[in-house]
Amino acid sequence: MSDAAIRRIVIVGGGSAGWMTAAPLGQVFGTQPGGPPNPVGCEIVLVESPDIGTVGVGEATLPSIRHYNDTLGLDNAEFMRKTQATFKLGIEFNDWGHLGNRFFHGFGGFGPAIVNRSSVAHWLRLSRAGGMRSYEEWSVATQMARRNRFAMPDAGPPSAANAYSYAFHFDAGLYAAYLRDYAMARGVKREEGTIVDVSVRPGDGFVTAVTLADGRRIEGDLFIDCSGFRALLIDGVCQVGYHDWTHWLPCDSAQAVPCARVEPLTPYTMSTARSAGWQWRIPLQHRTGNGHVYCSGYTSDEEAGRVLMQHVDGAALGEPRQLRFKTGMRHKIWDRNVVSIGLASGFLEPLESTSLSLVIHGVSALVELFPNRACERHLVQEYNRRMARQYESIRDFIILHYKQTRRDDSDFWRYCAHMSIPETLAHQMAIFRRNGRVAILDRDSFGEDSWLSLFLGLGLTPEGLDPLLAQVDDALLRQHFQRLHVAIAQTVEGMPDHAAYLAHLGADLGADLGVQRGR
Structure with a gap:
């Protein structure tokens, strides 16, 4: 390994973004305990705070998640079981173009x-x-x-x-835990603690270390900010600025609540427009995810919660959880030796289930454009160009x-x-x-x-x-x-019912997912 090579990657934040970043990096750059040395290997550390919760509003995905899982070599049946997943063929939209309108993406x-x-x-x-x-x-x-x-x-x-x-569709918390086990089996180290200080190098402002509340200092060459809306490094340290898109995407709030599973178990997400936003319905094996995305300038939180609970079609499994957000994107998603992935890089409301797809593309582009310790400007610019183009295209959609x-x-x-x-x-x-x-x-x-x-x-x-x-x-x-x-x-x-197909998988988890039709 050359003197200029990255020797330690520090991922700040866990949750879906953190562990979805750690898993492929561990696959490429990690070394399995007891395994042969990795010629391109480096140490990977993920810092996760027990005091900071994850957002987890979206449990629906795009087909890119399949290719991500396949690249990691995940066992599909095990993945479905451990994350309580169901299949998703698209999204049904109700009352969007006009009241009574119904179409399918x-x-x-x-x-x-x-x-x-x-x-x-x-x-x-x-x-x-x-x-x-x-x-x-x-x-x-x-x-x-x-x-x-x-x-x-x-x-x-x-x-x-x-x-x-x-x-x-899957439980985002269970998916993060599943990938955590995968990543740690490939040498990724998990450090639990709250970051209270960030050290930067004089002159160029590169981040050199993060300090935890108990005094531990974790040094690194490349830092990946997966700290969610806090954007601890990309905003708190690099202060790159933010493109505010709320004039085009005015919804700024959401309330989410799970409910009991309801039959039939549909193989699609449902999005229903409401008077000041829209409501999602995401069926999992063990429950149904529900949420109301809305603009606080056109309705109150109390009214939004009432609308949400009025249209939940199963027994609620808790009280609605309140979320706030600002749609937009960082001016630079990669700055100096800090790469932001997930909510730290920007937020586009979960209308088309794009959040995890953006994580996947962010990690894939990072592996493709992986730098040395200097983080050469042309690589950083190319990464930012690709990610900005994708954010803007999804924004327009x-x-x-x-x-x-x-x-x-x-x-x-x-x-x-x-x-x-x-x-x-x-x-x-x-x-x-x-x-x-x-x-x-x-x-x-x-x-x-x-x-x-x-x-x-x-x-x-x-x-x-x-x-x-x-x-x-x-x-x-x-x-x-x-x-x-x-x-x-x-x-x-000639195809089986969605629930019947899932039941077959549950009865035969060792089988390949390509079971015979109608079986």
Whole structure:
């Protein structure tokens, strides 16, 4: 190891972000006790305070969590059991575009591309002439969710049996504990204590050590700030500043409460718009997570709590927990030798379950751009560029939910309908409104099918169409869609019930998750 190499990484903070950071770093840079030496190894220390709770408002994820688990080599059945996980095919939205509106953002596409154009683009053309079912009829994930069905995607050539993706709902606290065991088995050391002082190097301001309340001093070369909203290092020491996005995303409060499990056990998250925000419902194996995200400028905490409890569909397992937040992002997510990951780097409300995905991308980019002790400027700049682009793209995707509304039944929704929006989002909406095309500004966040689900679900209809769609014969195209519809319906009908599928996993935890359909 060269003299310039990182010798010790210090992670400040535990919870989901801390242990999701520690696990892959332990896999790459750690050394298992009694194992062979790691040629790129370094010491990894996580400092966790018993006095500071974790936020844990989100227990729903995006498909990126599967790739994260697979990269770590986690056993899927064990993971499902230890975290009380269920499967997630997407999100059902209720009352968003207008009262009575219902649409689904499913994971996966709407069928194969046709002459290099999306299937939905051709559907838009045919639907103008009439006689076409809803575009959601060609989303396998949506049809599975509507019927509470689940099965693992089949291996093999593209078909209705694998034209979808999935993620998980799980208990975030149990997941953090699961990854803690994984990381510590790979040499990550856990130090319990409250940080009371941070030492910096004269001249360049690099952090050199943190001091705990009992006097212990923990030195390091690279510090990762996973301290949540406190942002102990990136804000408290580096003082990088914050991009405040509350004028675009005005919700600033949430209340969360679990309730007893309710049947049926749905394989999707539910998001229902309320008069001053929205409410989530996340089904786990052992309970259901509920929360109300709202803007304190348009409703009181008391009223928000009343609305939450009125719409909880099981016996509440406690009192609502109050949370405050400010949507936005740090001006620099990496500054000097401090990298912020999780809530310390920024916060985008949990509307599309992006928090843990941003942690995953943050850790992945750090491993890819891993520095030496000098933390070279070009690596830091590239990391910040990637993460800023992703934050801004996700920000725009979430703003679209609020902006594209026809609701005028409350001051909150009237504000959202008339508020200004970022130029990037205005550009994407204008392109789709003009001729149904989708502009993707960040390939690492939401893709074309997700944007189409939101545009169409919220009622944004193109004025014109891509002229190249006319090269496909209408009659042949309708036959294609009909065959596809039949294949999807037959495939979904042959899948087991979501709860039955989970019960099978619980009865046979040693089996691979690819159990036979209908078994």
